[in-house]
Amino acid sequence: xxxxxxxxxxxxxxxxxxxxxxxxxxxxxxxxxxxxxxxxxxxxxxxxxxxxxxxxxxxxxxxxxxxxxxxxxxxxxxxxxxxxxxxxxxxxxxxxxxxxxxxxxxxxxxxxxxxxxxxxxxxxxxxxxxxxxxxxxxxxxxxxxxxxxxxxxxxxxxxxxxxxxxxxxxxxxxxxxxxxxxxxxxxxxxxxxxxxxxxxxxxxxxxxxxxxxxxxxxxxxxxxxxxxxxxxxxxxxxxxxxxxxxxxxxxxxxxxxxxxxxxxxxxxxxxxxxxxxxxxxxxxxxxxxxxxxxxxxxxxxxxxxxxxxxxxxxxxxxxxxxxxxxxxxxxxxxxxxxxxxxx
Amino acid sequence: xxxxxxxxxxxxxxxxxxxxxxxxxxxxxxxxxxxxxxxxxxxxxxxxxxxxxxxxxxxxxxxxxxxxxxxxxxxxxxxxxxxxxxxxxxxxxxxxxxxxxxxxxxxxxxxxxxxxxxxxxxxxxxxxxxxxxxxxxxxxxxxxxxxxxxxxxxxxxxxxxxxxxxxxxxxxxxxxxxxxxxxxxxxxxxxxxxxxxxxxxxxxxxxxxxxxxxxxxxxxxxxxxxxxxxxxxxxxxxxxxxxxxxxxxxxxxxxxxxxxxxxxxxxxxxxxxxxxxxxxxxxxxxxxxxxxxxxxxxxxxxxxxxxxxxxxxxxxxxxxxxxxxxxxxxxxxxxxxxxxxxx
DNA sequence: GTGAAAGCGCTAACAA
DNA sequence: TTGTTAGCGCTTTCAC
Numbered sequence: 001x002x003x004x005x006x007x008x009x010x011x012x013x014x015x016x017x018x019x020x021x022x023x024x025x026x027x028x029x030x031x032x033x034x035x036x037x038x039x040x041x042x043x044x045x046x047x048x049x050x051x052x053x054x055x056x057x058x059x060x061x062x063x064x065x066x067x068x069x070x071x072x073x074x075x076x077x078x079x080x081x082x083x084x085x086x087x088x089x090x091x092x093x094x095x096x097x098x099x100x101x102x103x104x105x106x107x108x109x110x111x112x113x114x115x116x117x118x119x120x121x122x123x124x125x126x127x128x129x130x131x132x133x134x135x136x137x138x139x140x141x142x143x144x145x146x147x148x149x150x151x152x153x154x155x156x157x158x159x160x161x162x163x164x165x166x167x168x169x170x171x172x173x174x175x176x177x178x179x180x181x182x183x184x185x186x187x188x189x190x191x192x193x194x195x196x197x198x199x200x201x202x203x204x205x206x207x208x209x210x211x212x213x214x215x216x217x218x219x220x221x222x223x224x225x226x227x228x229x230x231x232x233x234x235x236x237x238x239x240x241x242x243x244x245x246x247x248x249x250x251x252x253x254x255x256x257x258x259x260x261x262x263x264x265x266x267x268x269x270x271x272x273x274x275x276x277x278x279x280x281x282x283x284x285x286x287x288x289x290x291x292x293x294x295x296x297x298x299x300x301x302x303x304x305x306x307x308x309x310x311x312x313x314x315x316x317x318x319x320x321x322x323x324x325x326x327x328x329x330x331x332x333x334x335x336x337x338x339x340x341x342x343x
Numbered sequence: 344x345x346x347x348x349x350x351x352x353x354x355x356x357x358x359x360x361x362x363x364x365x366x367x368x369x370x371x372x373x374x375x376x377x378x379x380x381x382x383x384x385x386x387x388x389x390x391x392x393x394x395x396x397x398x399x400x401x402x403x404x405x406x407x408x409x410x411x412x413x414x415x416x417x418x419x420x421x422x423x424x425x426x427x428x429x430x431x432x433x434x435x436x437x438x439x440x441x442x443x444x445x446x447x448x449x450x451x452x453x454x455x456x457x458x459x460x461x462x463x464x465x466x467x468x469x470x471x472x473x474x475x476x477x478x479x480x481x482x483x484x485x486x487x488x489x490x491x492x493x494x495x496x497x498x499x500x501x502x503x504x505x506x507x508x509x510x511x512x513x514x515x516x517x518x519x520x521x522x523x524x525x526x527x528x529x530x531x532x533x534x535x536x537x538x539x540x541x542x543x544x545x546x547x548x549x550x551x552x553x554x555x556x557x558x559x560x561x562x563x564x565x566x567x568x569x570x571x572x573x574x575x576x577x578x579x580x581x582x583x584x585x586x587x588x589x590x591x592x593x594x595x596x597x598x599x600x601x602x603x604x605x606x607x608x609x610x611x612x613x614x615x616x617x618x619x620x621x622x623x624x625x626x627x628x629x630x631x632x633x634x635x636x637x638x639x640x641x642x643x644x645x646x647x648x649x650x651x652x653x654x655x656x657x658x659x660x661x662x663x664x665x666x667x668x669x670x671x672x673x674x675x676x677x678x679x680x681x682x683x684x685x686x
Numbered sequence: 687g688t689g690a691a692a693g694c695g696c697t698a699a700c701a702a
Numbered sequence: 703t704t705g706t707t708a709g710c711g712c713t714t715t716c717a718c
Contacts, residue, residue: 002457004711015689020713030687047457051394051403052711055694060394062437070419070426071612080413083440092458094405095438097426114345114390115435216616243616250618269414270613273559273586275593347695358705363697373703395695398710 003044012040023048063296064094064112064138066105067122072214072240073268074285078122078143081289089297091117102184106130113138118296121145125184141296143288145186151299151309153291157187160281160315161194164235164263167279167317169202173233173261177207179222179245181214181237188214188237191265195235207231212241219244223252232261239264239271239280246274257321267318276321284313346387355383366391406639407437407455407481409448410465415557415583416611417628421465421486424632432640434460445527449473456481461639464488468527484639486631488529494642494652496634500530503624503658504537507578507606510622510660512545516576516604520550522565522588524557524580531557531580534608538578550574555584562587566595575604582607582614582623589617610661620663627656 005016012019014033021029022037029037040046054060063086067075079095086093094112098104102125112119118139124131131147134140142152168176178195181188192208199206209225212218219241226234226245236242242264246256256262256276264271267282291311348359355362357376364372365380372380383389397403406429410418422438429436437455441447445468455462461482467474474490477483485495511519521538524531535551542549552568555561562584569577569588579585585607589599599605599619607614610625634654 002711005713006711016711017690017713018688021688024713028687033687047453049398049711050458051397052694053713054394055392055398055696055711056713058694070413070423071416073414073416073419073612076413076416076419079438080440080442083413083438084442087439092437092455093439094435095422095426096430096436097423099423099427110390112435115393216612247616247618269416269559270616273590273613274617275590345695348697349695359695360697360706361704364704367697371703376703392695395710396697398695398712399697401710 002049003046004049005046008037008041008044008046011044012037059117060115061090062092062094062116063293064096064109064116064119065122066096066098066108066112066119066124068098068100068102068125070095070097072238073270074238074266074283075122077268077285078289078292081286082120082293083289085290085293089293091293091297102126106134109134109140110137117300120292120296122292123185123187125182125186139296139299141292141299143292146310147186149309151295153288153295153311153313155283155288155313155315157190157315158194158197160265160283160317161191162198163315163317164265164281165195165198165202165204167319168233168235168261168263169204171261173204175205175207175229175231176233176235177209177226177229177231179209179219179226179234179236179241180211181218181241183211185214185237191237209234212237214238214241216240216244216247219246220248223248226260227252227254233263234260235263235265237265239266239268239278242278242280243270243274246278272320279320280318282316282318284315287313345392346389347392348389351380351384351387351389354387355380403458403460404433405435405437405459406636407439407452407459407462408465409439409441409451409455409462409467411441411443411468413438413440415581416613417581417609417626418465420611420628421632421635424629425463425636426632428633428636432636434636434640445469449477452477452483453480460643463635463639465635466528466530468525468529482639482642484635484642486635489653490529492652494638496631496638496654496656498626498631498656498658500533500658501537501540503608503626503660504534505541506658506660507608507624508538508541508545508547510662511576511578511604511606512547514604516547516574518548518550518572518574519576519578520552520569520572520574522552522562522569522577522579522584523554524561524584526554528557528580534580552577555580557581557584559583559587559590562589563591566591569603570595570597576606577603578606579608582609582611582621585621585623586613586617589621615663622663623661625659625661627658630656 005019009016009019019037022034026034050061083093096108105124105126120141123144128147135150142150146152195206207229212222214237219236223245236245242262246262249256254260264278264280267280271278271280348362351362352359362380365377369377393404426436439451448467448469463484466487471490478493485493489495538549550572555565557580562579566588579588585605589605592599597603607621607623610623614621614623
């Protein structure tokens with residue numbers, strides 16, 4: 001069997017308690033004995049049994065991470081940020097993917113609640129009551145969603161949308177389309193709101209093209225509507241959607257950005273792998289992950305702490321190959337043609 | 344506090360053991376009491392504490408998954424397969440990403456070993472001795488790597504390479520380049536071996552272009568060598584590399600597949616999002632994940648079982664937009680030009 | 687500063 | 703079939 005406190009205790013000629021203390025509360029023990037114990041411990045390859053420790057301390061040393069779809073390249077970056085930070089604090093991370101099924105989320109929370117010290121809900125789609133239940137059964141941190149006073153890591157969507165709209169407006173676009181994501185997505189609602197707010201001051205008209213799946217296929221199927229709407233630029237709910245749009249446009253012989261500009265959101269790796277590279281609003285994914293863990297650990301440290309429960313992250317528009325000064329597929333064509341902006 | 348066996352026991356008017364049995368070994372208890380207990384249990388919202396259970400049974404109900412890079416789109420698919428299957432058997436999954444650092448792998452194994460019932464090592468880069476250590480401290484299943492008798496889920500690389508070479512050969516290519524991945528990658532060695540074996544019978548010449556990072560950037564930086572090698576087709580270590588190659592070629596004004604054919608391996612989502620879509624050897628990622636869990640659970644069930652410890656999965660070439668019948672950038676140009684194959 | 691004892695929540699022997 | 707007892711490995715009072 002594995003080596004236990006007792007083994008170390010015996011080897012070091014002390015009691016189990018002293019071993020325990022030497023490792024968890026080093027100051028409470030005589031330097032000499034402490035060192036002897038520690039040497040013995042790693043000589044024997046002792047590794048405390050976390051389950052046993054958890055049983056008594058009530059802490060598991062685990063944290064749970066629930067997200068809609070690992071296959072969406074947005075999430076792995078967040079996960080990596082979370083992982084790295086968590087491991088540094090000696091936490092392990094359970095990852096659970098709901099396969100875009102909002103109904104599965106709360107179930108996973110319930111299942112995980114007892115096994116972890118806290119749960120990070122990434123872009124959850126669950127209802128506010130479910131969210132409340134989640135926050136009641138576990139220490140929860142939200143990412144990409146705001147709900148009441150539940151601690152959350154958010155992104156400044158309003159500003160991001162403003163950046164996009166101003167950029168397009170500055171290039172001469174006067175009528176831009178938005179391919180929305182799922183109605184149940186909080187991010188989507190934020191983005192819609194941000195676009196609506198930004199569009200007036202920039203003297204741009206917004207055409208909402210409907211709700212689509214937040215995937216490449218969603219983008220593909222949105223092209224029809226975009227073309228009918230007679231816009232000169234299209235903003236996708238996320239990069240996957242934008243990429244789908246680009247792909248379908250290419251298939252139909254419409255060149256991006258010359259004939260139609262496309263802008264994505266997220267800055268997933270694929271966005272810079274395609275030709276032409278996609279202009280996109282970059283979200284600091286790593287930072288979001290790290291911020292989420294920091295917030296969570298802080299809350300675990302001081303449960304009642306009234307730290308500002310929301311952390312807001314900035315976004316940055318990456319102008320790449322896309323946007324042009326308009327050459328509408330239809331009537332009114334402002335001055336200037338084909339001007340490609342690059343980063 | 345949370346509700347425990349005792350609470351349920353009291354509520355149902357039985358002893359703790361009976362509660363325990365009613366839930367884990369239902370047949371050993373009188374149907375009437377069993378039902379009463381079960382009703383009481385979920386009335387009170389009882390959820391067994393897995394840590395406590397684990398302490399006595401020696402089982403944690405967790406499995407660990409270690410992989411080099413979640414950001415490589417190959418892995419999320421595998422993870423998803425593993426997750427789904429694991430959750431079905433009521434296992435939770437710890438995911439750990441080593442950030443492509445082979446040195447970190449064994450450390451993670453050691454750290455995780457005590458917290459899980461088994462570990463799945465995905466495309467591990469660790470040395471054989473480390474691998475042996477890993478298999479000694481935990482029940483291990485390898486994915487994409489074979490080492491001694493450690494149970495593994497593998498892919499039929501030889502056949503896959505044959506498919507690629509025959510396809511290219513059939514289209515008239517006589518000289519193809521291979522952009523290799525890391526020297527320490529077992530998959531890479533398999534692929535090299537497979538290519539070498541396949542190349543003779545197909546009357547094709549193989550030019551090995553050197554080892555590169557298994558990333559988009561790796562592909563980008565491999566183009567130089569590919570161009571110098573005077574080949575008409577290039578096979579990338581994986582899709583990321585192939586995509587990097589395509590991108591750099593486009594930048595240099597070389598069209599794919601007309602002037603140079605590019606083939607990837609893996610079939611990651613991005614491969615079908617670019618224009619032209621990438622021809623690639625598809626690896627059954629989900630299946631690999633599921634197979635790994637199946638194998639692991641089977642081994643956990645019957646530790647000494649001599650089931651065939653290796654499971655081999657087939658691959659399938661997805662011919663998409665890429666390959667053409669050669670139009671070498673240099674001297675000898677066989678008959679036929681620009682013929683695009685589609686799936 | 688250190689040891690003895692108790693017990694976290696659960697299951698596995700052993701009795702009854 | 704059920705209850706009683708013991709103890710998994712650890713931390714934590716509470717004495718000393």
